[in-house]
Amino acid sequence: THVTSWLHALDAAGAQKRTRARMLSTVSAFYGHLLDDGVVAGNPAALNRRRLGLSGGSRDPSPTVRLTAAQVAALLDSAARLPHPTRHRELYARRAVAVVALLALGLRVSEVAGLDRDDLVVSGGERLLRVPGKGGVRREVYPTGHAADALTAYLAERDRTSGTAAPARRGRGAAPSSPLLATRDGGRCSRFALYTLLRRVAELGGPELDDVADRVHPHALRHAYVTIALENGAPIQHVAADVGHATVATTQHYDRGLRTRGSSAADVVADAIGGSPGPADGDPGSTPPVAPD
Incomplete structure (x- = not known):
């Protein structure tokens, strides 16, 4: 009662x-x-x-703001220009771009916050993230284009700032993993901190985001990944596997053993967004420090 x-x-x-x-x-x-x-x-x-009267139906409209590819690109540009009044401005700007880029891959904010550096690996000649999703099920997500550039730049700047690079994982003798996205003292970024950061990025996003800045949140980028992918012709089963939707568990089960870059919608979304984040620019052939599979 x-x-x-x-x-x-x-x-x-x-x-x-x-x-x-x-x-x-x-x-x-x-x-x-x-x-x-x-x-x-x-x-x-x-x-x-x-x-x-609280059971939602599939026909219920989603209250999540629908971001366009241009608006996602504007978020990446805004993150690159994010002001920070400390001598570590470059590190924080690169981290902001990495946060937006990871969320733009369709990851949940809890998944982004929970990623370890050891989750970035090389498998089949491709860099990928092994993302711990709901129910402890891991899925493979390909950080292509802007996301790969953002991680490369952020991890390189983080290693330069700290003066030490995380050792690659090699068998049982590996050192304990560190968060993929870290605070200045090496701690794990909280979900609330990532949410706050994204709102700040949106508020400084300029004319492209003026009408939606107060409604941008992590799930809006996940929603954008799905809609942009489908609008650009990505197979729905690939999109579902990318974002870990439980409603296509059977399809995901059959696709899991066949996951390749060609069965991911990551390239489709990256091409639609286009461009590279500002502070992540650098040697196009550089790659982030990763742990070999």
Whole structure:
């Protein structure tokens, strides 16, 4: 009764259906944890969403802003020019470009924050990221074009600034991995920090982003990857595999053993966005330090 009253109060306060559904899921997950630990006898938030009018359908319009390829390119350019009043301005700008580029590959913000440097490997002659997704399932994502350039530039500047390069992984004697995206002291960037950084980049994005800057968030870039890929003719099963959509689990299962650059939509999206990020410019033949497969 209390949970239902709370949901009605949220509705009266103007909370959208998706917001109420997400908040209910959070409370239900918390009570599920308490139930597993024997703290409570039941889960009062385990309610029938359909009866509450909170079950989303496939025809429901997405509230996520739809970014164009030009707007994603504007975000990359804005990240490259991001002002930072410290002597490490170059490092922070390159990291900002790397963050936007990784999100523009369709990765979830939690996946970007959770990536280790050892997740960037070479396999089949191609650089790829082994991304730990939902349910502990890893998928292979190809950092092509702007993303590859951004990672190359960021990791090189990070190694130069710290004075040490992370050793390549070789068998069991490898040193502990470090975050792919790190704070100045080498810690892991939080999801909130990445979200805040992206909003700052969007706010400074110029005329191309003026109308959408306040609605840009990490999932908007993931959404953009899917829409840009499909608009440019990428096979939907390749796109689903790129972003790790669970709704095509069967297709993903059959594609996993056949993953090549040709079965990824990464090149399609990179070509649509076009250009290279500013501070990542440099030797076109350079490659980021990676761990061999």
